[in-house]
Amino acid sequence: MKPAVLTGEHYITGDVACAEGAIAAGCKFFGAYPITPATEIAEHMAARLPDIGGTFIQMEDEIAAIASILGAAWTGVKSMTATSGPGFSLMMENLGLGVCTETPCVIVNVQRTGPSTGLPTQTGQGDMMQARWGSHGDYELIALAPSSPQDCFYQTIRAFNLSEKYRVPVLVMADEIVGHMSEKVVIPEAKKIQVVDRPKPSGRKDRFHLYEAGPNGVAPMPAIGDGYNVHVTGLTHDERGYPAMTVEAQEEMMTRIKGKIRNNLDDIIETESYKMEDADIVVVSYGVSVRTGLSAVDQARAKGYKVGLLRLITVWPFPEEMIREIAKKVKGFITVEINLGQVHYEVERCAGGDAKAVLVGSAGGKIIHPEKVLACIQEEF
Amino acid sequence: MTTNPKKLAKPPEHPLDDLIRTERIPHIWCPGCGIGTVFSSCLSAIKATELPYNQFTMVSGIGCSARGAGYIKLDSFHTTHGRAIPFASGIKMARPDLKVIVFSGDGDLFAIGGNHFIHAARRNMDMTVICVNNLTYGMTGGQVAATTPNMAKSTTTPLGNPDSPFNLPLLAYAAGASYVARWTILQTRDLTTAINEAINHKGFSFIEVLSPCPINYGRRNKEKPIDTMKLYQDHTIIKHGANPAEADIDFGKGVVIGKFIHIDKSTCDDRYTEMHRPCIDD
Numbered sequence: 001m002k003p004a005v006l007t008g009e010h011y012i013t014g015d016v017a018c019a020e021g022a023i024a025a026g027c028k029f030f031g032a033y034p035i036t037p038a039t040e041i042a043e044h045m046a047a048r049l050p051d052i053g054g055t056f057i058q059m060e061d062e063i064a065a066i067a068s069i070l071g072a073a074w075t076g077v078k079s080m081t082a083t084s085g086p087g088f089s090l091m092m093e094n095l096g097l098g099v100c101t102e103t104p105c106v107i108v109n110v111q112r113t114g115p116s117t118g119l120p121t122q123t124g125q126g127d128m129m130q131a132r133w134g135s136h137g138d139y140e141l142i143a144l145a146p147s148s149p150q151d152c153f154y155q156t157i158r159a160f161n162l163s164e165k166y167r168v169p170v171l172v173m174a175d176e177i178v179g180h181m182s183e184k185v186v187i188p189e190a191k192k193i194q195v196v197d198r199p200k201p202s203g204r205k206d207r208f209h210l211y212e213a214g215p216n217g218v219a220p221m222p223a224i225g226d227g228y229n230v231h232v233t234g235l236t237h238d239e240r241g242y243p244a245m246t247v248e249a250q251e252e253m254m255t256r257i258k259g260k261i262r263n264n265l266d267d268i269i270e271t272e273s274y275k276m277e278d279a280d281i282v283v284v285s286y287g288v289s290v291r292t293g294l295s296a297v298d299q300a301r302a303k304g305y306k307v308g309l310l311r312l313i314t315v316w317p318f319p320e321e322m323i324r325e326i327a328k329k330v331k332g333f334i335t336v337e338i339n340l341g342q343v344h345y346e347v348e349r350c351a352g353g354d355a356k357a358v359l360v361g362s363a364g365g366k367i368i369h370p371e372k373v374l375a376c377i378q379e380e381f
Numbered sequence: 382m383t384t385n386p387k388k389l390a391k392p393p394e395h396p397l398d399d400l401i402r403t404e405r406i407p408h409i410w411c412p413g414c415g416i417g418t419v420f421s422s423c424l425s426a427i428k429a430t431e432l433p434y435n436q437f438t439m440v441s442g443i444g445c446s447a448r449g450a451g452y453i454k455l456d457s458f459h460t461t462h463g464r465a466i467p468f469a470s471g472i473k474m475a476r477p478d479l480k481v482i483v484f485s486g487d488g489d490l491f492a493i494g495g496n497h498f499i500h501a502a503r504r505n506m507d508m509t510v511i512c513v514n515n516l517t518y519g520m521t522g523g524q525v526a527a528t529t530p531n532m533a534k535s536t537t538t539p540l541g542n543p544d545s546p547f548n549l550p551l552l553a554y555a556a557g558a559s560y561v562a563r564w565t566i567l568q569t570r571d572l573t574t575a576i577n578e579a580i581n582h583k584g585f586s587f588i589e590v591l592s593p594c595p596i597n598y599g600r601r602n603k604e605k606p607i608d609t610m611k612l613y614q615d616h617t618i619i620k621h622g623a624n625p626a627e628a629d630i631d632f633g634k635g636v637v638i639g640k641f642i643h644i645d646k647s648t649c650d651d652r653y654t655e656m657h658r659p660c661i662d663d
Binding site: 028029031049050053055056057059060061063064065067068069070071072073074075077079093094097224225226227228229230231232233234235242243 | 402404405434435436438440450451454455456457458459460461464466467468469470471472473474475476479496497500649653657658
């Protein structure tokens with residue numbers, strides 16, 4: 001049997017790095033449905049999971065794929081699926097079930113261009129608002145955006161860790177370029193990879209309440225067969241997990257499941273800054289568009305503009321406070337994303353008129369050229 | 382010293398109380414509904430296996446029958462509409478040693494969830510699917526279902542259902558199920574035996590249970606609760622080993638009930654273990 005962690009240097013695609021990250025994080029179950037450009041994650045997991053005692057199953061559609069990973073998660077294993085736009089749309093209902101029942105799992109969306117079938121083999125970042133709001137009702141979840149194969153490896157591990165810690169589905173919002181490009185990926189020794197496991201209950205089983213939360217708002221999670229006789233429902237439920245059809249129960253449940261994310265933002269939100277120290281113009285970007293941003297910053301600096309880059313590694317929850325603080329000090333923000341304005345509107349909202357907010361977007365299909373950002377800087381600032 | 386000791390005595394426990402979340406009773410099912418009878422048969426069948434309860438899990442979708450998962454004192458999952466089977470497949474493939482029971486209704490399993498049903502049957506996924514078939518969408522007030530008889534009235538077919546219903550045993554058999562039976566809530570002993578047999582059967586087992594919905598089906602089709610029971614008694618034919626193709630529901634001609642299929646074939650998890658986990662299973 002091959003080891004779970006393939007320590008060493010590899011030249012692999014983002015999709016494969018994502019799969020290896022999942023395995024390094026302890027993923028033991030993959031529910032699949034093929035879709036370009038995410039299929040390679042499933043293919044790699046199909047080959048790798050048996051090596052490590054895991055289970056791979058290709059389901060009949062994406063609805064079934066996400067349903068299967070939720071079921072598997074309750075047996076105590078870490079589970080995931082991977083998809084792209086059309087499949088992501090089909091997963092929305094059960095994503096809500098995952099949030100409501102606080103089921104840890106990871107969903108990778110290797111984004112392509114939409115709407116509908118769109119450009120199946122070409123890149124896009126048009127699912128960012130769907131990631132935030134696509135399932136019905138109000139909720140909070142976590143979405144991360146990798147910008148390179150190496151990053152796919154690390155962000156998938158982080159996705160599992162956050163998912164286990166906060167008992168929430170975590171989305172890895174990659175894109176076709178990051179998923180399909182090959183770069184050097186360094187996989188460290190297993191002992192150097194931090195792996196988080198869900199909190200498990202202890203104490204008397206007859207007094208156990210499924211959603212009795214600890215100080216961080218997260219309740220310990222038993223597995224099927226542990227003897228806790230859990231009842232898990234997508235209906236509004238009380239602390240015991242039992243359906244409770246009252247506005248009070250709804251309020252209490254929502255306060256906690258939103259609170260466990262909103263009250264732990266410092267732990268969940270991760271960003272990276274480049275040349276931000278003296279910047280008065282800030283390029284905000286995530287995923288593959290970070291590569292556009294980095295090049296644009298260097299080119300603009302060469303022309304004498306004080307430009308920095310703020311890279312959103314965690315996109316949801318959105319780093320609102322950080323943008324508000326930066327807005328007080330700078331002239332403006334330029335959001336670079338392969339859509340016609342999604343995260344841009346969040347930046348604009350948080351800038352709150354204190355700083356200008358402009359979009360360098362595209363209808364999708366290819367990476368945005370740094371010159372487009374440079375032109376925007378020259379035009380707007 | 383006038384206290385009657387009988388008045389102080391705790392009411393006797395029901396023999397199935399250890400499998401029921403009694404604090405959740407009363408249940409939501411209407412008077413005259415048959416789901417409770419199917420549920421009770423299911424609990425008796427679980428008990429009769431004499432297996433530890435933590436070896437079982439129940440998964441349901443959405444609808445009246447699906448609420449069963451909320452009353453059973455086992456690890457139980459009330460999921461999304463139509464998705465009980467793929468959720469249960471995830472459980473089964475991650476923990477093949479568990480006995481997985483899907484308890485849901487005809488609307489949930491065969492309209493919105495129809496695709497999942499045929500694929501789980503095709504794979505011979507080792508689980509027991511109990512379908513309470515009341516010929517309608519009860520919870521939403523009696524709309525036409527994939528099982529509603531031709532010309533029957535529903536709120537969305539006020540002039541009668543123009544379409545033909547599924548023959549569920551035939552569908553299950555054609556898709557690959559290795560145990561297929563049909564009973565009505567009148568034959569509770571046969572039903573309990575069948576569910577017990579299905580749980581013990583290694584493979585995809587399917588039991589259709591005809592069950593009345595007097596409020597939302599019977600009322601619109603001039604069928605009083607007692608009429609439905611009479612149909613179950615007088616217009617059914619017990620025929621084990623019958624060809625599922627003869628299992629159309631037509632009470633005019635007589636409805637075939639009994640065990641249609643009971644065959645051994647390899648299951649999804651067996652094949653996965655054999656092909657992919659040879660070392661681990663030792």
